[in-house]
Amino acid sequence: MVSPILKTLGAVVVGTPVAVVLGLTARSIRKQEDAQVPVIRSVESPLAVTVFRSWLDRRTHEHLAATSFKKGYVSYGVRVENHSAHDVRGIHVELLDTAGDVVSSVRVGEIDAHASTVVPVKRAWTNAFEAHRAAESVPPVVLTWRSASGRRRVVLAPSLRRDLGVTPSSIRQGRRERPTVDSPVMS
Numbered sequence: 001m002v003s004p005i006l007k008t009l010g011a012v013v014v015g016t017p018v019a020v021v022l023g024l025t026a027r028s029i030r031k032q033e034d035a036q037v038p039v040i041r042s043v044e045s046p047l048a049v050t051v052f053r054s055w056l057d058r059r060t061h062e063h064l065a066a067t068s069f070k071k072g073y074v075s076y077g078v079r080v081e082n083h084s085a086h087d088v089r090g091i092h093v094e095l096l097d098t099a100g101d102v103v104s105s106v107r108v109g110e111i112d113a114h115a116s117t118v119v120p121v122k123r124a125w126t127n128a129f130e131a132h133r134a135a136e137s138v139p140p141v142v143l144t145w146r147s148a149s150g151r152r153r154v155v156l157a158p159s160l161r162r163d164l165g166v167t168p169s170s171i172r173q174g175r176r177e178r179p180t181v182d183s184p185v186m187s
Contacts, residue, residue, distance in 0.1 A: 037144060037153045046084035047091070047111075049141050049158035051129065052077040076129050078158070080108055080143070081116040090146035095125055096139055096155075103128045103139070136160070 054075045055064045064072050082088050091108040104124040111117050128139050138160045144153045 037151045039153045039155065042154055042156050045143070045154040045156065046082055046086075046088060047143050047145065047154070047156075048081045048083060049093070049143070049156050050079045050081065051138050051158045051160050052079065053129070053133075053160065053162055074126075074130065074133070076121050076126055078119040078121055078125070079116050080111060080119055082111040082113060085113050087112050088145050088147070090144075090151075092144040093119055094142040094144075095128055096142060097128060097131075098139065102142075 054077070055068070055072050056062065056075050057064050058071045058073055064070055078093075080091065080093065087110060089110045091111060092105060093108055094105040095103045097103050104122050106119050106122070108117060108119060132139055138158045141156050141158050142153060143156060144151060146152075
């Protein structure tokens, strides 16, 4: 009875430091596997990343014009697009900082052919985008996915766009437009 307990306790006491010394944690094994994934050129990538920046009203959370003096905040959205004729599976998106370290990562899953999906933006992503906002640049993004020939990886510099949304001026313009007359009215 005592012998199995001592063996288990000895294995834990001796095994844990050995595993830490050898670096056999799950995270280090995953990093080693990711390092073996071939990196392709960005031109050959079936995926594209776009970062949208919106200026929103603090109270109503509606889009504001760039010249507005109202108090607001910046909101970011990240869209991953598939430009290929095949579904892309197992997509993993990582945001890098200027030193090349991973800020945060998100698992997207699958994107159908010629479709796109919006990645939920975390607080770490917003902080990284805000740090690059003055330079009008976007930090690089690493995309990893599974293809028929194995796993692939690409480092992309996403394009930055301003998401205008529905602005008050476009609503007013819609009210001002008169419906087109299809046929002349006979009186």
